[in-house]
Structure formats: C-alpha cells, structure tokens
Amino acid sequence: xxxxxxxxxxxxxxxxxxxxxxxxxxxxxxxxxxxxxxxxxxxxxxxxxxxxxxxxxxxxxxxxxxxxxxxxxxxxxxxxxxxxxxxxxxxxxxxxxxxxxxxxxxxxxxxxxxxxxxxxxxxxxxxxxxxxxxxxxxxxxxxxxxxxxxxxxxxxxxxxxxxxxxxxxxxxxxxxxxxxxxxxxxxxxxxxxxxxxxxxxxxxxxxxxxxxxxxxxxxxxxxxxxxxxxxxxxxxxxxxxxxxxxxxxxxxxxxxxxxxxxxxxxxxxxxxxxxxxxxxxxxxxxxxxxxxxxxxxxxxxxxxxxxxxxxxxxxxxxxxxxxxxxxxxxxxxxxxxxxxxxxxxxxxxxxxxxxxxxxxxxxxxxxxxxxxxxxxxxxxxxxxxxxxxxxxxxxxxxxxxxxxxxxxxxxxxxxxxxxxxxxxxxxxxxxxxxxxxxxxxxxxxxxxxxxxxxxxxxxxxxxxxxxxxxxxxxxxxxxxxxxxxxxxxxxxxxxxxxxxxxxxxxxxxxxxxxxxxxxxxxxxxxxxxxxxxxxxxxxxxxxxxxxxxx
Amino acid sequence: xxxxxxxxxxxxxxxxxxxxxxxxxxxxxxxxxxxxxxxxxxxxxxxxxxxxxxxxxxxxxxxxxxxxxxxxxxxxxxxxxxxxxxxxxxxxxxxxxxxxxxxxxxxxxxxxxxxxxxxxxxxxxxxxxxxxxxxxxxxxxxxxxxxxxxxxxxxxxxxxxxxxxxxxxxxxxxxxxxxxxxxxxxxxxxxxxxxxxxxxxxxxxxxxxxxxxxxxxxxxxxxxxxxxxxxxxxxxxxxxxxxxxxxxxxxxxxxxxxxxxxxxxxxxxxxxxxxxxxxxxxxxxxxxxxxxxxxxxxxxxxxxxxxxxxxxxxxxxxxxxxxxxxxxxxxxxxxxxxxxxxxxxxxxxxxxxxxxxxxxxxxxxxxxxxxxxxxxxxxxxxxxxxxxxxxxxxxxxxxx
Numbered sequence: 024x025x026x027x028x029x030x031x032x033x034x035x036x037x038x039x040x041x042x043x044x045x046x047x048x049x050x051x052x053x054x055x056x057x058x059x060x061x062x063x064x065x066x067x068x069x070x071x072x073x074x075x076x077x078x079x080x081x082x083x084x085x086x087x088x089x090x091x092x093x094x095x096x097x098x099x100x101x102x103x104x105x106x107x108x109x110x111x112x113x114x115x116x117x118x119x120x121x122x123x124x125x126x127x128x129x130x131x132x133x134x135x136x137x138x139x140x141x142x143x144x145x146x147x148x149x150x151x152x153x154x155x156x157x158x159x160x161x162x163x164x165x166x167x168x169x170x171x172x173x174x175x176x177x178x179x180x181x182x183x184x185x186x187x188x189x190x191x192x193x194x195x196x197x198x199x200x201x202x203x204x205x206x207x208x209x210x211x212x213x214x215x216x217x218x219x220x221x222x223x224x225x226x227x228x229x230x231x232x233x234x235x236x237x238x239x240x241x242x243x244x245x246x247x248x249x250x251x252x253x254x255x256x257x258x259x260x261x262x263x264x265x266x267x268x269x270x271x272x273x274x275x276x277x278x279x280x281x282x283x284x285x286x287x288x289x290x291x292x293x294x295x296x297x298x299x300x301x302x303x304x305x306x307x308x309x310x311x312x313x314x315x316x317x318x319x320x321x322x323x324x325x326x327x328x329x330x331x332x333x334x335x336x337x338x339x340x341x342x343x344x345x346x347x348x349x350x351x352x353x354x355x356x357x358x359x360x361x362x363x364x365x366x367x368x369x370x371x372x373x374x375x376x377x378x379x380x381x382x383x384x385x386x387x388x389x390x391x392x393x394x395x396x397x398x399x400x401x402x403x404x405x406x407x408x409x410x411x412x413x414x415x416x417x418x419x420x421x422x423x424x425x426x427x428x429x430x431x432x433x434x435x436x437x438x439x440x441x442x443x444x445x446x447x448x449x450x451x452x453x454x455x456x457x458x459x460x461x462x463x464x465x466x467x468x469x470x471x472x473x474x475x476x477x478x479x480x481x482x483x484x485x486x487x488x489x490x491x492x493x494x495x496x497x498x499x500x501x502x503x504x505x506x507x508x509x510x511x512x513x514x515x516x517x518x519x520x521x522x523x524x525x526x527x528x529x530x531x532x533x534x535x536x537x538x539x540x541x542x543x544x545x546x547x548x549x550x551x552x553x554x555x556x557x558x559x560x561x562x563x564x565x566x567x568x569x570x571x572x573x
Numbered sequence: 574x575x576x577x578x579x580x581x582x583x584x585x586x587x588x589x590x591x592x593x594x595x596x597x598x599x600x601x602x603x604x605x606x607x608x609x610x611x612x613x614x615x616x617x618x619x620x621x622x623x624x625x626x627x628x629x630x631x632x633x634x635x636x637x638x639x640x641x642x643x644x645x646x647x648x649x650x651x652x653x654x655x656x657x658x659x660x661x662x663x664x665x666x667x668x669x670x671x672x673x674x675x676x677x678x679x680x681x682x683x684x685x686x687x688x689x690x691x692x693x694x695x696x697x698x699x700x701x702x703x704x705x706x707x708x709x710x711x712x713x714x715x716x717x718x719x720x721x722x723x724x725x726x727x728x729x730x731x732x733x734x735x736x737x738x739x740x741x742x743x744x745x746x747x748x749x750x751x752x753x754x755x756x757x758x759x760x761x762x763x764x765x766x767x768x769x770x771x772x773x774x775x776x777x778x779x780x781x782x783x784x785x786x787x788x789x790x791x792x793x794x795x796x797x798x799x800x801x802x803x804x805x806x807x808x809x810x811x812x813x814x815x816x817x818x819x820x821x822x823x824x825x826x827x828x829x830x831x832x833x834x835x836x837x838x839x840x841x842x843x844x845x846x847x848x849x850x851x852x853x854x855x856x857x858x859x860x861x862x863x864x865x866x867x868x869x870x871x872x873x874x875x876x877x878x879x880x881x882x883x884x885x886x887x888x889x890x891x892x893x894x895x896x897x898x899x900x901x902x903x904x905x906x907x908x909x910x911x912x913x914x915x916x917x918x919x920x921x922x923x924x925x926x927x928x929x930x931x932x933x934x935x936x937x938x939x940x941x942x943x944x945x946x947x948x949x950x951x952x953x954x955x956x957x958x959x960x961x962x963x964x965x966x967x968x969x970x971x972x973x
C-alpha cells in the first residue's frame with residue numbers, strides 16, 4: 024500500500040533527517056511509528072501524503088509510492104482521496120466552524136456532487152459516532168470530540184490510508200482512549216491502513232500489527248512490535264519488564280504479561296520503599312478552603328491542602344477536574360478565595376516579583392515563559408529578574424543535567440529541553456514551592472525519565488514539588504504522594520503506592536501485571552524465571568490481597 | 574420541521590439598510606428607537622453560536638464612541654455656541670497651537686451637535702454588530718461568486734484568527750506574571766508579543782497543511798487570460814461611464830458605458846469562476862423568506878429617504894438654537910417596516926446536544942472505574958450543559 028524506496032530526506036543540505044529508508048506497509052495494517060523526539064517521525068508521516076517535500080521544502084531522494092501513485096508527481100491535494108492526514112491539535116486544523124461543514128470541506132474541494140456529499144457526511148458521522156454533533160460549533164466540543172471530527176473530516180474523502188501524527192498528544196487519557204478506539208475500529212471494521220505516531224506506547228501497542236523504529240540516526244527499522252521493542256531506546260513499562268525478565272519478546276498487553284508471570288515463577292524484589300511518612304515539620308504551603316470560580320463554573324471547591332518540604336505531590340484526575348486551576352490558584356496566578364500561606368505570606372497579596380521567590384509555577388506551555396532570541400539571553404534575564412549572581416540560572420540548568428548551546432533559539436529546543444530551561448529560569452528565584460502544570464505533555468520516554476530525575480533532585484533539595492499530570496506511569500515513578508481530584512474536590516489523598524494501586528483507573532501497568540503485589544515501576548521488579556529466590560527479597564502481597572478492582 | 578437558517582446575505586442586507594436609515598437622521602429620539610428596534614430583532618432572532626455572542630462588545634463599542642466624542646468636544650470644543658453650560662479652567666497653549674483651545678467654557682449647541690452625530694455613528698456600528706449575530710460572517714463570506722473564492726477563503730481564515738489571538742494573549746499574559754513581569758511596560762509587551770506571534774504562525778502553518786492535505790486547490794483550472802482582460806477592460810469602461818455621468822451632458826452615452834461595463838464585469842467573473850470546480854455542501858438558498866427580510870430592510874431605507882426629504886426638520890433637528898427634538902408618527906415608518914422582519918423569520922436554534930451525548934461524554938473508561946468511583950464523584954458539569962441545554966436536556970426548537 025505504501026512503499027518507501029531508498030528514501031532520504033534533508034531539510035537543509037548536509038543534515039539528513041531520513042537516510043535510505045526501505046520498507047513497505049501492507050494494506051489493512053495498523054503501523055506504529057516510534058522514535059525519540061526529533062528522529063523524523065513527522066517527516067516520515069509527511070512523506071506519505073506528499074506534504075514532505077511539497078509543503079515543507081527540503082530535498083527528497085528515492086521514491087514514495089502510495090497506492091500506485093508516486094508522491095514526486097502528485098501534490099498533497101491530489102492525494103487527498105488516497106491519504107487522510109490528521110495532525111496533533113485538531114483545533115489548529117479546522118477550516119470552518121460547524122461540524123457538518125468541516126466534514127464537507129474535503130468533498131467540496133474534490134468537487135463531489137451535493138447529493139453524494141450529503142450521503143457521505145451522514146455515513147461518516149455514524150462511522151465516527153458523532154451524528155449528534157452535526158450542527159454544533161467546533162469550538163464548543165471537547166478535545167476528544169474535536170479530534171474525532173478531524174478524523175471524520177479526512178475520512179469523508181474516502182481515503183484508504185489514514186496518517187495520524189500524535190493525534191492524542193493534546194488530549195486527556197479518556198479522550199485519548201476514545202480516539203484510539205475509533206482508530207482501531209477503522210482498522211478492524213473498515214479495513215483501513217493506518218500509520219500512527221504516538222508517544223505513549225502503552226496505550227496503543229497491543230493493537231499494532233507492525234512498527235517502524237526510528238532511532239534518530241536517519242535509519243528506519245520495520246518489524247513486529249514485540250521484537251523491535253526488545254532493543255529500542257523508547258521503553259514502555261512492559262518492554263522494561265521484558266528486558267529485566269530476559270523474555271525473548273515483549274508482551275504487548277497487561278494480559279500477556281500477566282500470563283507469563285503466572286506460568287513462570289516470578290520473584291519480586293521491591294526496591295527500598297520510598298513511602299516514608301511525610302515529615303511532620305511545618306508545611307511549606309498551607310491552603311484552606313481554596314475556591315476558584317470562572318463565571319458560574321466552580322473549578323475548585325473549597326480545597327484544604329498542605330505541601331511538605333521534600334515531597335513530590337502528583338495531582339491527577341480527568342480534564343476539568345480542577346488540577347490546573349488549583350495549581351494556578353496556589354501560585355497566586357488566578358483569583359481565588361480562601362486562606363493561603365507560603366512561609367507566612369499570601370502570594371496573592373504580593374507583587375509577582377516577590378511571590379516568585381516563595382512559590383513558582385511552570386505552565387503547561389513552557390514556551391509562554393520564553394521570549395528572548397537565545398538561551399544565553401534568557402538565562403541572563405533570569406539572573407537579572409531574580410536579582411541573583413550572574414551565572415546562577417546557568418548553574419541551575421546544568422545541575423538539572425541539561426546542556427544547551429547558548430546561541431540556540433529557545434523555540435528550536437525540544438519539548439523536554441524547553442521545559443528544563445523554563446524550570447531553571449523559575450528556580451533562579453529560589454522558591455521553596457515548585458509547581459509544574461502538565462509537564463509530561465509531548466515528552467518522549469527518555470525526556471520523561473530525565474524529568475523524573477530532575478523532580479527527585481528538587482525533592483532532595485528540600486523543595487515542596489506539586490505536579491499535575493495525566494501520566495500514571497510518570498506519577499508512579501516521580502511522586503511520593505498522589506492527590507486525586509474530581510469536579511473541583513479532592514477525592515483521594517495518600518502516598519503514591521497506596522493510591523495508585525487501589526484505583527484501577529490510576530494504576531500503572533506494573534501494578535496491573537503484578538497485582539496483588541504493590542509494584543508500581545519496572546525498576547522495582549527483579550524476576551528470575553528459574554524460580555530461585557534470592558534471600559530476603561520476597562515481595563509483599565498487599566494486605567487486602569484482593570482483585571484489582573477495589 | 575428542521576430549523577433552517579436564513580441566507581446570511583438577507584440578514585446582512587437588512588442590517589446594512591437599517592444602518593443606512595441611521596445615516597439619514599441625527600434625531601436622537603429616532604436613533605434611540607432605531608437602536609432599540611435593531612437590538613430587539615437581534616435578541617429575538619440571533620443564532621445560538623459563539624460568533625453571535627459578540628453583540629455586547631458592539632454595544633460597548635457604540636457607547637465608547639459616544640463617550641469619546643463628548644469627551645473631546647468638552648475638552649477641545651471651544652465656545653462656538655452661546656448657551657454656556659459650565660466653564661472649565663482654560664489651559665493656555667503655546668503660540669504654535671493657535672486655533673486649539675483646551676478647556677474654557679462649554680456650550681450647549683456644539684455639544685448637542687456632537688452627541689447627535691456620535692449617536693448616528695454608534696447606531697450604524699450597532700447594526701454591524703447585529704448583522705454579525707444574526708448570521709455567521711463566515712457563512713456570508715462563503716456565499717460569494719466563484720471568482721472571488723480565494724479572496725473569501727483568505728478573509729474567512731483571517732476572521733477566525735482574532736478570537737484565537739485573544740485566547741493566546743490571555744494565556745501568555747498569565748504566564749508572564751509568573752516570571753515577575755508586568756505586561757504594562759514596553760519590555761513586558763515584547764515578552765507578550767513574541768510568544769503570541771509564534772503561536773499564530775504555528776497555527777497558520779498547521780491550517781495550511783490541513784487544507785492542502787484535504788484537497789484545497791486540487792480542482793483549479795488554469796487562470797484564463799481572456800477573463801482577466803475582459804474584467805479589467807469592462808471595469809475601465811464602467812469607471813469611464815461614471816465620470817461621464819458626473820461630468821458631461823451626454824447622459825445616454827454615460828449610461829450605456831456604465832451598463833456595458835457592469836455586464837462585462839459580470840461576464841468576466843462568470844468566466845473566471847468557471848475554472849473553479851468546487852461544490853458547496855448545503856448552500857444557503859434565497860427564497861421567499863429571504864426576499865421578505867431584504868424587502869423589509871430596503872423598504873425601511875426607502876422610507877427614510879422619502880421622509881427625510883419631506884420632514885427634514887424632524888430627521889435632522891437643528892442644534893442652533895438648541896430645540897427639543899420631536900418625533901412624528903410618519904417619521905417612525907422606517908422603524909415599523911424594519912421591525913416587520915420578525916414576521917417571516919423564526920428564532921433559530923442550532924441543534925442542541927441530546928441527553929445521551931452529555932452522558933456519553935462523562936462515561937468513564939471502564940465499568941470497574943465507574944464502580945470504584947461511585948459515590949465519590951459526580952460528573953463534572955460540562956460547559957455545554959451549562960450554556961446551551963435546558964435543564965431537562967431535551968432538544969429545543971423554538972417556534973417550530
């Protein structure tokens with residue numbers, strides 16, 4: 024269906040993004056595209072419908088043939104009836120303002136008769152399960168609905184191939200699941216060929232037929248996910264488990280892994296329990312009855328909270344549960360009512376300059392904090408605005424384990440580097456409380472591991488850290504305490520191990536694989552299939568010894 | 574019956590005609606009635622969609638126009654009238670600013686004049702705002718002749734940038750505070766502009782990629798040189814006709830030139846439009862109701878033209894000497910004809926989500942999750958539920 028023949032591509036001469044890619048994707052396949060940030064995933068996806076190089080520019084050698092059409096001869100618009108392309112952020116791709124018009128757009132461009140159009144719109148709406156949304160304004164839909172409309176909008180032209188570039192990166196887990204199940208339905212029920220790039224492999228790899236691995240060198244490797252994941256540098260939790268257990272192939276679902284655990288004889292070695300009781304000295308932040316309202320909507324409903332120094336608290340819950348609003352309110356960034364005290368001061372009553380020496384926040388789009396042309400300028404500005412010794416911000420950045428070229432433009436950095444830069448700038452003011460709003464969005468596995476390290480450093484330095492996140496695996500690895508929120512209220516609050524293993528929705532894959540043992544990260548697991556038990560390393564079954572669902 | 578949205582140009586024509594009525598009068602009573610009539614029709618007939626929520630902004634804009642005009646009249650107006658209302662301390666200005674007075678006595682007559690004039694502008698602005706709420710400007714721009722297709726696409730996209738720009742300005746301004754900056758100083762402004770611009774550029778690139786990969790410009794023939802030549806020469810002929818009409822006594826030749834020129838332009842547009850082979854889904858139709866709406870607006874305008882000729886004193890009351898403006902019943906005729914539009918039209922609701930959708934949105938991933946969370950949480954009130962769906966969650970179609 025799609026064949027890459029000797030494909031090489033460079034945006035600028037001398038720096039090849041893709042080198043000698045030779046592979047073929049068969050009809051009806053769900054092919055996962057995996058690689059670290061900057062390895063050329065988007066470039067390879069763009070090659071499929073001709074956006075690369077017709078839209079992006081650059082030099083392409085070799086051939087890409089899609090359903091018999093050579094992309095050198097066909098412009099992206101001439102491939103619209105063969106390939107449907109869906110980007111990361113649905114809102115940025117909408118041309119019209121009503122769902123039905125958006126779906127009709129591609130057909131209007133292809134000159135399909137109004138009667139046929141009408142019929143296809145209805146079929147597409149039903150296929151994606153969004154018939155009730157027909158006349159709704161696009162801006163009012165939830166993220167998952169928007170992405171489904173975006174997929175419907177390309178499906179209406181009846182392509183045989185669907186190309187999706189991280190379609191879930193802007194969505195919360197429920198919406199992401201919604202979109203991914205729609206995609207897997209298209210593969211299994213409609214027989215479409217799908218090429219999908221996705222950061223969070225754990226949620227799609229069980230459905231994939233094949234995988235393309237881009238290690239970042241320009242090469243590409245094609246194969247079965249279970250084999251490829253053995254040696255990729257992108258390591259979802261189950262792949263990490265397979266490496267520890269020295270299994271020959273990677274289990275692609277929790278069920279696979281659980282079966283193997285039961286047939287083999289697992290020995291668990293729980294790492295030193297990090298669930299130490301929170302130090303009972305004075306909290307770094309004390310909040311009582313914090314309430315945030317937007318017009319008539321109650322975003323945070325009278326929350327009481329204390330953050331102790333040297334702890335990492337993860338705030339979890341679905342979109343709109345009030346996590347971000349709470350963090351912004353704690354930082355004094357949005358109006359709120361209730362009592363708030365950071366080292367005896369209320370950040371809401373202080374100037375922005377003064378409050379950031381007590382408490383700081385890195386927003387979801389870290390780029391919003393950056394505005395100068397080079398990294399060096401940003402760091403110098405950070406020293407100046409925090410009245411710190413010149414070089415402080417740079418030293419902090421280096422202590423986070425990040426080396427950046429001073430002349431680089433912050434906008435050219437990867438998501439992870441940008442986040443670290445923003446964090447270093449905010450830490451220059453030496454605050455005791457550090458808040459991170461959705462820092463894992465758009466990070467690949469290695470960047471996420473790095474962030475985990477950074478968070479641990481902050482914890483050791485005695486900061487009180489709070490993170491809002493959707494990423495269960497990250498929360499399990501990085502936090503000491505988890506606060507679950509729903510509808511503006513805190514519905515669960517406790518140490519990470521207890522909270523994440525007792526709730527099926529928020530339990531990491533390792534907890535599901537090893538239930539009833541409360542393992543939460545692969546690093547805690549040591550398995551020998553020969554059944555020999557090293558002394559004193561037996562795992563502890565959970566007290567309730569029950570099923571996963573509590 | 575399916576709620577049908579009127580052809581957008583019908584509402585625009587109606588609103589522009591009423592704006593035209595406002596242009597013919599400076600009578601504050603008539604203008605106030607006109608504002609009331611236009612906003613009543615808008616509130617009763619507007620669509621329930623995001624773009625229709627800008628009426629308030631236009632009200633504020635209209636009020637601002639009046640306030641600014643009065644402020645400058647009081648401050649800089651001088652004392653050309655003779656009824657002194659009050660006296661402000663006069664600030665002496667240097668030699669080179671002769672002719673400008675700052676402060677001094679404020680007189681009634683010029684003040685009244687500027688209030689009347691500002692009200693006229695405010696009502697015209699309001700008419701624009703109402704047109705905006707009564708029909709989507711995007712829809713209006715999409716129903717243009719095929720030859721103007723590319724231009725209309727560009728304008729439609731430009732229109733959609735504004736709200737997104739406001740959203741990203743708010744987000745970035747919030748983030749700037751986190752770095753301890755104020756956005757009021759110049760430096761802060763740079764810090765605001767750069768991320769916002771970056772956002773806007775990202776967005777337009779994504780949009781362009783999305784349009785191209787969905788087949789934009791895949792059905793275009795070659796630009797026809799003949800059509801272009803025809804249009805340019807026809808436009809020149811029409812312009813020549815207008816000059817003749819204004820300047821000479823050869824009336825017949827002028828009219829002939831004008832008509833031939835206009836016909837040439839129309840033919841050229843048709844010819845140019847033929848190369849575009851896109852189709853329209855659900856194109857708005859122009860039928861009886863649209864004629865009635867347009868007629869109501871045009872009648873109002875015609876009435877205003879006639880009556881302002883018959884009763885100039887009522888349509889444009891003098892301000893020197895200052896007299897109380899009066900209103901006669903016939904003077905209200907444009908209003909009455911304008912408001913007649915309520916009869917052929919019906920309130921429009923876009924399809925509201927039914928209860929099942931709302932529940933569906935809240936549906937957790939797995940049944941076990943629902944069981945685990947039961948009692949602990951209630952579904953988050955969705956924005957949609959708050960703003961658009963009546964309490965019982967039932968589909969509403971008013972007046973159908």
